[in-house]
Amino acid sequence: MLGSTLLAVSRNPLARKAVTALPPTRRVVDRFVAGEATADAVATVERLTRSGLMVTIDHLGEEVRDTDAAVTTTKAYVELLDALAPLGLGHRAEVSVKLSAVGQALDDSMALEHAREICEAALGAGATVTLDMEDHTTVDSTLGILRDLRADFSDVGVAIQAYLFRSEADCHDLRDSRVRLVKGAYREPASVAHQKKNDVDLAYVRCLKVLMAGTGHPMVATHDDRLISIAELLADRHERARDTYEYQMLYGIRTDKQQALANSGALVRVYVPYGDDWYGYFMRRLAERPANVAFFLRSLGGK
Numbered sequence: 001m002l003g004s005t006l007l008a009v010s011r012n013p014l015a016r017k018a019v020t021a022l023p024p025t026r027r028v029v030d031r032f033v034a035g036e037a038t039a040d041a042v043a044t045v046e047r048l049t050r051s052g053l054m055v056t057i058d059h060l061g062e063e064v065r066d067t068d069a070a071v072t073t074t075k076a077y078v079e080l081l082d083a084l085a086p087l088g089l090g091h092r093a094e095v096s097v098k099l100s101a102v103g104q105a106l107d108d109s110m111a112l113e114h115a116r117e118i119c120e121a122a123l124g125a126g127a128t129v130t131l132d133m134e135d136h137t138t139v140d141s142t143l144g145i146l147r148d149l150r151a152d153f154s155d156v157g158v159a160i161q162a163y164l165f166r167s168e169a170d171c172h173d174l175r176d177s178r179v180r181l182v183k184g185a186y187r188e189p190a191s192v193a194h195q196k197k198n199d200v201d202l203a204y205v206r207c208l209k210v211l212m213a214g215t216g217h218p219m220v221a222t223h224d225d226r227l228i229s230i231a232e233l234l235a236d237r238h239e240r241a242r243d244t245y246e247y248q249m250l251y252g253i254r255t256d257k258q259q260a261l262a263n264s265g266a267l268v269r270v271y272v273p274y275g276d277d278w279y280g281y282f283m284r285r286l287a288e289r290p291a292n293v294a295f296f297l298r299s300l301g302g303k
Contacts, residue, residue, distance in 0.1 A: 031252040033060070034274040038076070041274040042083050044251070045093055052262045053270050054092045056130060056248065060275035061101040067110070070103035074114040076275070078121040085125035094128040094157075096271065099142055112145050119153040130157035130178065130219075135186040136164055136193065143170070150177075157219065161186075162204035163193045171207045175214025180248060181207055182221045205230055212238050212245070219269065221248040223257065242266055 034044040045055050059076045061069075077095055084093050097118055103110035115131070122129045131146055133139065142158065149156045157178030160167050164184065171179065183200050184193065194200045204227060211218040212234040220231045228247065235245055246267035249258050262268040 032250070032273070033278045034251060034272050036274065036276045038080050038083055038274075041080060041272065042087075044272055044274070045084065045089070046087065048270055048272070049089060049092055051259065053258060053268050054094075054246070055270050055272050056094045056096045058096040058098070058132070058271065058273040059101070060273050061277040062098045062134065063100045063105055064103065065105050067103065067106065070101070070106065070110060070114060073101045074117055077118045081118070081121040081125045081127060084127060088126070090126040091128055093125075094130060094269075095122060096130050096132050096159075098132045098134060099145060100134055100138065104138060104141060104145075108141055108145060111141075112148055115145060115149055116152070119149060119156060123153065128155050128157065128178070129153070130159065130180055133159040133161050133182075136188055139164070139166070139170075157217075159221070160207065161193075162207045163188065163200045165192060165194070167203065168206050168210060171210040175210055175216055177216045178219065179211055179216060180219035180221050181211060201227070209234060212240065218245045219248050220245065221271075223249055223254045225257075228261075 099111045102114035119129050146158050159180040161184035248269045251272045
């Protein structure tokens with residue numbers, strides 16, 4: 001119930017205004033967001049990669065309905081990738097792109113054009129791009145743009161949300177590709193998505209089985225120890241080398257587990273968001289785990 005409420009609030013403009021105006025909010029946001037400027041993101045990338053972790057960087061923002069805003073976001077990604085290029089990180093650093101932030105709500109062709117520009121910059125930096133997935137109404141559009149991008153950039157990845165009923169079939173179609181498998185973090189109706197945690201977990205495992213059996217590069221995005229153990233078992237079953245799949249976890253969450261997995265020889269990529277449009281991302285992180293809400297409330301109390 002609390003999670004559903006927070007997901008609803010994440011798209012409420014009045015709630016956005018109230019939450020972002022609270023001075024203590026910044027202290028909590030700093031736990032989940034690497035900063036607002038390109039330099040902040042680059043500094044975080046350098047710190048994480050020195051410790052053996054990989055990164056995927058998200059310039060925060062979504063659902064833009066203004067051409068200038070879509071262009072600004074695209075330029076921010078290009079600037080970031082240009083800043084990463086001299087570091088020589090290669091595929092240890094990639095970017096995650098929400099197509100709604102680069103014009104998808106306005107026109108698919110605009111989003112495709114901007115995504116191509118970002119992919120070109122990533123190619124120049126030796127990096128890769130993964131398309132984030134948003135609510136269920138954007139899935140067909142996102143997968144269509146993915147297909148167009150892959151004509152020129154074969155290593156573009158995409159996120160698939162396990163809680164959608166359609167996702168197992170989508171994983172079959174993408175089993176030879178780079179796929180980030182997530183549970184799903186948007187408020188979706190019961191007509192298109194599983195609502196109960198156990199059903200979502202089971203759906204995640206079904207999707208994971210498909211991806212591990214394929215020839216692509218599964219990106220197992222979870223903080224759940226049980227799902228991590230299942231992923232290891234499936235990788236062993238399909239005789240996968242450890243560099244043929246990876247784990248992904250959010251910046252600021254279970255950092256000890258991230259480091260332990262990396263130290264064991266697993267590939268671990270940290271999802272690093274930065275930028276000033278952090279509200280929607282922040283609220284979804286609160287919705288995912290009660291511990292995050294408790295941390296937020298303690299901060300409001302100055303503790």
